[in-house]
Amino acid sequence: MDRLRHFAKSMAHSEFHNDRGELRIYESVDELGTDLADYVAELSELSVKERGVFAVALSGGSLIDLLGKLCKAPYNRTIDWAKWYIFWADERVVAKNHADSNYKLAKDGVLSKVFILIPLFFFVYHYLLSRKGEAVVLIFFTDTRCRHKHARGTLLVFRQRMDLRKNVMTEHRYFVALLSFKTENAVMKREYLPSQKDEKERYHLAFSVYGYGEALSGQVRVFTEWLLNTRRAYTISFKLSQAPRTPNVPIVPSHVHSINDSVSAEEAADDYEFAIRQMVRTRLISVSDISDCPKFDLILLGMGSDGHIASLFPNHLVLDEKDQWVTYITDSPKPPPERITFTLPVINSASNVALVVTGENKAQAVHLAVDAVEPDCQSIPARMVQPTKGKLVWFLDRPAASKLNNSQLRN
Numbered sequence: 436m437d438r439l440r441h442f443a444k445s446m447a448h449s450e451f452h453n454d455r456g457e458l459r460i461y462e463s464v465d466e467l468g469t470d471l472a473d474y475v476a477e478l479s480e481l482s483v484k485e486r487g488v489f490a491v492a493l494s495g496g497s498l499i500d501l502l503g504k505l506c507k508a509p510y511n512r513t514i515d516w517a518k519w520y521i522f523w524a525d526e527r528v529v530a531k532n533h534a535d536s537n538y539k540l541a542k543d544g545v546l547s548k549v550f551i552l553i554p555l556f557f558f559v560y561h562y563l564l565s566r567k568g569e570a571v572v573l574i575f576f577t578d579t580r581c582r583h584k585h586a587r588g589t590l591l592v593f594r595q596r597m598d599l600r601k602n603v604m605t606e607h608r609y610f611v612a613l614l615s616f617k618t619e620n621a622v623m624k625r626e627y628l629p630s631q632k633d634e635k636e637r638y639h640l641a642f643s644v645y646g647y648g649e650a651l652s653g654q655v656r657v658f659t660e661w662l663l664n665t666r667r668a669y670t671i672s673f674k675l676s677q678a679p680r681t682p683n684v685p686i687v688p689s690h691v692h693s694i695n696d697s698v699s700a701e702e703a704a705d706d707y708e709f710a711i712r713q714m715v716r717t718r719l720i721s722v723s724d725i726s727d728c729p730k731f732d733l734i735l736l737g738m739g740s741d742g743h744i745a746s747l748f749p750n751h752l753v754l755d756e757k758d759q760w761v762t763y764i765t766d767s768p769k770p771p772p773e774r775i776t777f778t779l780p781v782i783n784s785a786s787n788v789a790l791v792v793t794g795e796n797k798a799q800a801v802h803l804a805v806d807a808v809e810p811d812c813q814s815i816p817a818r819m820v821q822p823t824k825g826k827l828v829w830f831l832d833r834p835a836a837s838k839l840n841n842s843q844l845r846n
């Protein structure tokens with residue numbers, strides 16, 4: 436199976452190594468997205484095994500779309516999302532709900548598909564842990580205002596997450612059903628519930644969940660009690676506006692570290708560095724044994740057509756910053772002007788850095804960043820990404836690789 440996967444993977448892209456790291460070149464953006472998700476998932480697994488957590492820094496731009504496969508099967512089930520700590524390698528100093536915010540981009544593209552199930556999942560999971568050996572019924576309600584396929588998707592993911600925790604679940608008999616609140620549908624679907632009265636009585640708890648505002652939750656509870664013939668029903672309700680559009684995977688909201696958007700760029704950079712220092716102190720982020728810099732398990736970078744990475748632009752003074760971990764600029768050549776950014780020492784202290792670049796408009800910058808060319812290319816920020824001890828991997832599609840010197844890499 437593994438050999439097959441390896442074969443399939445090696446067919447999908449060409450892989451080369453030079454002193455600029457590992458270059459992976461893909462025939463299509465879709466293949467790139469699949470391999471990128473695989474790569475992130477493998478690093479996450481490794482890091483969770485070694486350190487118990489995975490500290491990852493994201494960028495904005497086209498990278499977020501390319502990370503989209505992480506929210507889909509199999510990664511939504513197999514990745515231990517609860518162990519992820521998420522940061523931004525750069526951020527625009529705008530409100531979190533502003534169209535230019537890198538946080539918003541990641542939230543809409545990836546993280547919003549991860550938030551909503553958390554309270555429910557962890558609540559139920561911890562409840563189950565405390566009721567060892569007892570039988571439990573979980574009922575997911577939906578109604579016509581909730582689109583059923585999404586409710587079913589959520590149910591499916593929930594069930595899979597529970598099944599993944601086999602060591603806990605073997606302690607229980609549990610049962611999951613999806614019902615519609617509309618009475619006629621509920622009656623129709625009663626076959627999903629334990630049928631015998633004595634069977635019913637063995638289930639002591641009902642969670643009725645999904646898509647309701649406060650006003651309806653009481654009715655749902657009464658209905659649940661009636662169905663289960665028990666007074667120990669428990670109801671959790673979500674407002675319809677919070678209903679997820681796709682099945683979710685659980686990232687813990689407090690593990691998502693976005694910038695303070697209500698202060699100046701300078702203060703936001705200081706605050707962000709302070710937050711990272713706290714995490715280094717508790718070793719949620721490792722520390723480099725060469726510098727005193729944080730050692731992220733993975734930093735994911737995009738690259739602009741001018742060769743900028745994070746918010747480090749060509750010929751900008753902050754490229755020389757050696758002391759700060761996070762710095763700020765107020766004169767970004769690409770709008771918006773105010774940004775915060777990881778500095779090069781932090782990027783180069785990471786255990787892994789991925790540079791993800793697609794499109795022909797970036798081919799010249801890729802050539803200048805990767806190939807051995809004239810000295811003035813030294814000022815291309817992407818060329819300055821040289822992890823001291825870590826590993827650098829370039830994910831390129833064919834058009835982005837089309838100006839590389841080595842003809843094997845171009846075709």
Ligand SMILES: O=C1O[C@H](COP(=O)(O)O)[C@@H](O)[C@H](O)[C@H]1O
Pocket residue numbers: 494495496497498525526527537736737738739740743744745746769
């Ligand atoms: O402004 C930025 O641009 C770069 C590159 O973006 P892309 O859309 O050309 O991929 C991005 O990596 C960075 O995070 C962002 O702030």
